[in-house]
Amino acid sequence: MSSEFGKILKVSVFGQSHGTAIGVNIDGLPAGEKIDLEELQRFLDRRRPGKNALSTARSEADKPIFLSGLMEDTTCGAPLCAIIENSDPHSKDYGELASKPRPGHADYTAWVKWKGYADMRGGGHFSGRLTAPLCIAGGIAKQILARRGIYVGAHLQVVGGLADQSFPPAPTLELFREVAEKPFPVLNDQAGEQMQALILSAKEGLTSVGGSVECVATGVPAGLGDPMFDGVENRLAAALFGIPAVKGVEFGIGFAASAVMASDSNDPFAVRDGSVFTETNHAGGILGGITTGMPIVLKVAVKPTPSIAREQQTVNLSKMENAKLTIHGRHDPCIAHRAVPVVEAVTAAVLLDLLLEGNHGTF
Amino acid sequence: MSSEFGKILKVSVFGQSHGTAIGVNIDGLPAGEKIDLEELQRFLDRRRPGKNALSTARSEADKPIFLSGLMEDTTCGAPLCAIIENSDPHSKDYGELASKPRPGHADYTAWVKWKGYADMRGGGHFSGRLTAPLCIAGGIAKQILARRGIYVGAHLQVVGGLADQSFPPAPTLELFREVAEKPFPVLNDQAGEQMQALILSAKEGLTSVGGSVECVATGVPAGLGDPMFDGVENRLAAALFGIPAVKGVEFGIGFAASAVMASDSNDPFAVRDGSVFTETNHAGGILGGITTGMPIVLKVAVKPTPSIAREQQTVNLSKMENAKLTIHGRHDPCIAHRAVPVVEAVTAAVLLDLLLEGNHGTF
Amino acid sequence: MSSEFGKILKVSVFGQSHGTAIGVNIDGLPAGEKIDLEELQRFLDRRRPGKNALSTARSEADKPIFLSGLMEDTTCGAPLCAIIENSDPHSKDYGELASKPRPGHADYTAWVKWKGYADMRGGGHFSGRLTAPLCIAGGIAKQILARRGIYVGAHLQVVGGLADQSFPPAPTLELFREVAEKPFPVLNDQAGEQMQALILSAKEGLTSVGGSVECVATGVPAGLGDPMFDGVENRLAAALFGIPAVKGVEFGIGFAASAVMASDSNDPFAVRDGSVFTETNHAGGILGGITTGMPIVLKVAVKPTPSIAREQQTVNLSKMENAKLTIHGRHDPCIAHRAVPVVEAVTAAVLLDLLLEGNHGTF
């Protein structure tokens, strides 16, 4: 299943940017979970475009319609299907693109795979718009996890080389909330202002800028995940690379590992109040693919939005010759900040899947 | 299945560091593929320990015994199971570890998961030794891919912050072979000598050092992989994070994406000899999860070997109190260089799986 | 994923009998396949209730609304999601059932699984109504298969012990069409009249009657399916048991095998026009889990509709005491005849999945 992830909790996304509707089918949600639909909407609004000059002008209400899986506002065990109708597609902006693949987009690979039958309007099924249904799944997962003391938060770590500070070792729910409520999701607002200035300058320069997102989950019990290929890192990475524009995923110390000695990488164990913890968390809460009980810490690299207003070199696929392309329409000068809730969403959904599966290491 | 990856070609690894044997079961290999067993052995020898001061002194012949799946030396379609007998375990070196988890190892999470029943001798099923059967699978996959013009090569990119040069945009089979035959797998031997000096100095300092590996696959046809969660990046990452000590995976521009503008991230399309290519390859050969036909380029971060000879702080799990631990026995002062063929192996196995699945985007 | 089947082509069903909508998400359809929506509707109408006294009076138009995956009427490679709105639920008919599980239904097991949060109105997600979206998937699969010369047909084999004749060894498309167009899908209309009389007499007797369905697929190439647990029988059975009320699945000679000698079970091979066939087809087109190239022949047992108007003994789950139950509302005195297109649908979807996967036994 190409547009699906999960083992016990399966999240399956459908829709194209300019189709009738986009949506998600979530199979395996536990029954009896009340969904706070207003809180879910606030979560979706964090990702929603059209709010300011930092993102695309495409305006979508992103109101989910629930087709199944809920009784009143409570899960009933049956698959939960929710859709979002596409209200503001502007398909004519994309006419020329049917034969001229946009550099950095999936237009060309979609054409190779589906031989010209692909829906190339607005990126079709590859559009960043498909992250809206992902956020429905993740927003629901976040609520269910929170009820068990597991909190997932994220912030914009880097934009165009400008870095925010990192989360503290044990971020509180309050800190997660504080960042989530900011219009620009950083810990250090001064850094955030510099980042925003850079994004606006990229916009003026008819280009776009990349970034990265840090995500942390606290309260995750030790013992989740399985060795080797079914570990927490494997499952999170497999899902996170499904977010459009993600080019790297790392846990804990990540790529910094290649520059350090064991003393900066091993986490000493210690006992406090009868339970084991580590004094540092370079492992990002995962050893041997299995959770340690420490916060899960991951980072995700997001490439600059490929759609830019500058003229670019491409090919005309119907004539098989070189061509020039100028993309019109509405585009994000940066998508890393809008990816923040999406990374949270995917992380939360995978963690709920792991929690539902539980630790069956012994009976 | 925790110790398995793949969809059409399934690679399943079993065994513990100090058990009777370790091995791999490969289900879904095409029939009629002759395996050059000497070439396979040479590939396994690249990973094999005990060759010099840069790796553990544990000496293992790593000769595979084929139990099934071959007629003479040719695949017959049935699952191929191959085992390696453990000849030099030295289990007594690990006695104390049963109750004192080694920082940075999976000892503690194994204990949480399997409640003291885990085989903790030498890391048990989490041992780096399990990468030997992975190399059997990958070595076979490399031979089958090579017959179709697909070549996979890797080199040590960084050790302790010291960097080798990168692969050129289109590395040749000769270059791959040249690096593979070196005792220390780098492109620039001067950089390699500095790295080796650093590793030996880490060894003298009773510590270890991390690194990263760059891996490239050439000749991969466009159109493999599927959108969103069943893409080439998702499947490669899910498998690569199964290699012990890997903490990060990136494709193409990877985390550098967070510091650049679209002009350094988009790859212009062009036509040459009637086919489409990109003039740069920041995408690492993958757009929208689907191969572009350009080389696949990925990097993997490998943490410093957690087993070091210095005294470390840990806990005594039977007494639930803080404790000191000094690990004796034989250990690698760096595992990044030994990870080079393992990254090749896993990449090759995943690519063969994708190739067998083929592009069923249209009939 | 509980409500999903398939490997390359994934069919995922959602919705509850009395919810907002029911639907299907089909991931992995090849692009470029034109769907004849009128033909699809005719197929759906074969399953649709409310047409005569032989089935429930619940009247549903069963008109699919396509949310994604189509450009005009042609598949575009993205997941195809189609829904059917529930127009005639009559939920009040089911009030008492919330605490009194209907014998033979999944009410009790749903209650055990979802602890009273289950949507028990009309059987919820377990309702036979969920076979409508299955028929959307299967109807599309049938069109795609037919374009490749693969035809799937079915008829009612038995009702209440009264048997129709069996399909001839190599049924033609014309025969499949002829049966499909009949209001009561049997080969022998005289047998069909007796069956209908029995169904009506069961209705008058406030009970219901069971039956079985025979399904045949012609034109299936040899070599599909894999050994042991990923064979054609395994995959078809796993999907067919997902049809509500199915209690048995057999291939070729099936359970009759237990009464015969090898001479009535082995199929002699022979050569005709340079290709191999078997002179009989007791194997039902499958040997060792792999297709032989002969027609696939299977039978499915369908139990009597559990909802009957007679008073039955059950329990009151809130009081944990014995209770009497009389089910009001609209029910089918037999569902085996309505299962005929559903068995076709599921068989077609699984065969398309196998065909898309193809034979990768050798490169």
Add this chain to the structure above:
Amino acid sequence: MSSEFGKILKVSVFGQSHGTAIGVNIDGLPAGEKIDLEELQRFLDRRRPGKNALSTARSEADKPIFLSGLMEDTTCGAPLCAIIENSDPHSKDYGELASKPRPGHADYTAWVKWKGYADMRGGGHFSGRLTAPLCIAGGIAKQILARRGIYVGAHLQVVGGLADQSFPPAPTLELFREVAEKPFPVLNDQAGEQMQALILSAKEGLTSVGGSVECVATGVPAGLGDPMFDGVENRLAAALFGIPAVKGVEFGIGFAASAVMASDSNDPFAVRDGSVFTETNHAGGILGGITTGMPIVLKVAVKPTPSIAREQQTVNLSKMENAKLTIHGRHDPCIAHRAVPVVEAVTAAVLLDLLLEGNHGTF
């Protein structure tokens, strides 16, 4: 994975009839489970050939060698791999078969799939001999289930149309043991003697005879399994059709459903000692794919051994012409009685998988 089944507990079988060894890799076994190796051997001996005139004269000790997954005799959480060396292959008996497929065997489909590279000696990977490693997995599963009060037993239900009596509604462990210890596993020994006479007469007539097996599991908690396609019936059927020669699987009333009214098919609910049960068990312990808490009852049809000593018609695949074939060597005049422990084994492994997954319907 073609030769694998299971979701949490994965059972993967490898080997060919005349290869070096056959074996099983079991991933996901809970740790801390002591395996009584003598009891396991007794279970394997029930399937072992060469004991009397009713089965093939091929003599195999079928002693498993454990390569991984055990510490002493207790599971350690790592994948358990066990092999059986092939000691008595007699490959020369099979020479002619390389080009002449045996009717009723997978020789022809293996040839189509693997283009002549298949190991056709003794049926290769399709051989009934592969059920020995299945019995290792199932024998271990049976011990783990028994410790939780879940017992699995089976008997030969029918041979050549001659029927044994059925299991009583709630068979005891003692009854299961009694049947298991009989050299010919039937409930009614008089019926058993008639069956044996029929098998011996088939042998004398140079043919073979089919049969069926009834299997029951008691003590299974209510609430296991998931709706539609991940139900208990789906998962059991998918695995049971992996046993060579199985052509039908039914649960509870099974195909008899097609001859009855709802009164003979619905099971009235009742309360006893504060818990719910059904007074009859036509559902075979499963409603809506989910266990009811009543015994699971299933039947499996086993075709006559395809290898018979009579001359049969086949084709010469290298010359593509009709040919005659007389199979020499050692063959079973019936395999249904030897399938009895195999059906138990597969049923037990699937039930342990379901039990490990547990009921995550609510948190």
